[in-house]
Amino acid sequence: xxxxxxxxxxxxxxxxxxxxxxxxxxxxxxxxxxxxxxxxxxxxxxxxxxxxxxxxxxxxxxxxxxxxxxxxxxxxxxxxxxxxxxxxxxxxxxxxxxxxxxxxxxxxx
Amino acid sequence: xxxxxxxxxxxxxxxxxxxxxxxxxxxxxxxxxxxxxxxxxxxxxxxxxxxxxxxxxxxxxxxxxxxxxxxxxxxxxxxxxxxxxxxxxxxxxxxxxxxxxxxxxxxxxxxxxxxxxxxxxxxxxxxxxxxxxxxxxxxxxxxxxxxx
Ligand SMILES: Nc1ncnc2c1ncn2[C@@H]1O[C@H](COP(=O)(O)OP(=O)(O)OP(=O)(O)O)[C@@H](O)[C@H]1O
Ligand SMILES: [Mg+2]
Numbered sequence: 001x002x003x004x005x006x007x008x009x010x011x012x013x014x015x016x017x018x019x020x021x022x023x024x025x026x027x028x029x030x031x032x033x034x035x036x037x038x039x040x041x042x043x044x045x046x047x048x049x050x051x052x053x054x055x056x057x058x059x060x061x062x063x064x065x066x067x068x069x070x071x072x073x074x075x076x077x078x079x080x081x082x083x084x085x086x087x088x089x090x091x092x093x094x095x096x097x098x099x100x101x102x103x104x105x106x107x108x109x
Numbered sequence: 110x111x112x113x114x115x116x117x118x119x120x121x122x123x124x125x126x127x128x129x130x131x132x133x134x135x136x137x138x139x140x141x142x143x144x145x146x147x148x149x150x151x152x153x154x155x156x157x158x159x160x161x162x163x164x165x166x167x168x169x170x171x172x173x174x175x176x177x178x179x180x181x182x183x184x185x186x187x188x189x190x191x192x193x194x195x196x197x198x199x200x201x202x203x204x205x206x207x208x209x210x211x212x213x214x215x216x217x218x219x220x221x222x223x224x225x226x227x228x229x230x231x232x233x234x235x236x237x238x239x240x241x242x243x244x245x246x247x248x249x250x251x252x253x254x255x256x257x
Contacts, residue, residue, distance in 0.1 A: 030214065031214060031215075031216070031217035031219070032161075032214040032215060032217070033158060033215070033217040033218075033219035033220050033223055034217050034219055036154045036157065036158065036223055037154070037219060037222075037223050037226075041150065049214045051125075051212075051213055051214065052125070052126060052128075053125065053128060053129065053161075053213050053214050053215070054214060056128065056129035056130075056132075056133065056157070057129075057157065057214075059133060059136075060129070060132060060133065060136055060153040060154070060157050061150060061153065061154065062150070
């Protein structure tokens with residue numbers, strides 16, 4: 001699935017990573033050890049955990065895109081690091097559970 | 110054919126900003142060496158968990174990466190306060206993580222469990238003067254014929 005599909009759902013994009021880049025499936029989690037254990041490479045990571053360590057984990061386990069939920073504002077240092085590492089960052093005020101419902105309904109995951 | 114590679118990284122305590130930078134660099138090195146993806150993931154997961162433990166639970170330390178022929182060794186060393194009860198620390202869900210480290214996404218009590226599951230061999234020794242975690246991974250490249 002292309003990253004542009006997330007933009008079409010109204011999620012805000014913060015990085016300059018190409019929207020033609022792809023992801024496959026998703027993982028939801030807010031504890032990094034659990035994300036490391038269970039997320040699969042290529043997944044979209046949906047999380048409320050908006051900090052630099054989330055980007056660091058994404059880089060290490062080949063997560064191409066992170067969607068921060070329950071939050072619209074993403075600090076600049078997170079965006080800078082994500083751009084540098086070529087990780088796409090999206091955000092939404094919606095809750096993780098509602099995001100997942102939407103992604104399933106639109107057959108994105 | 111034999112080969113040898115060594116790199117040393119310092120790990121600062123409570124430095125949430127740089128936390129994970131050693132593991133990131135180790136991952137880049139393995140990519141350059143064309144180590145297979147599944148092994149890169151295992152090393153990355155174990156290395157990051159161990160590095161974060163030094164950041165959030167210790168007074169600071171370091172990690173040494175050694176690659177000798179087809180075996181990769183990681184040794185994490187810190188200067189205390191040590192792990193009281195290693196058996197307890199290894200239990201899934203056991204954590205003494207501080208409020209600040211929880212806010213940073215740590216403290217599931219799964220780090221040591223993930224490390225053990227990822228590494229081919231793991232040795233953990235600890236006393237109040239410090240903790241030493243030794244990990245061993247057997248490497249192979251994407252191309253089975255290629256020698257690292
Ligand atoms: N280097 C260390 N020095 C002192 N104590 C440690 C060290 N590493 C681990 N511990 C102790 O072992 C416990 C379990 O560690 P583990 O990595 O499994 O979980 P965690 O770090 O608490 O949470 P998580 O790794 O899931 O974010 C820690 O809470 C801490 O009490
Ligand atoms: Mg840990």
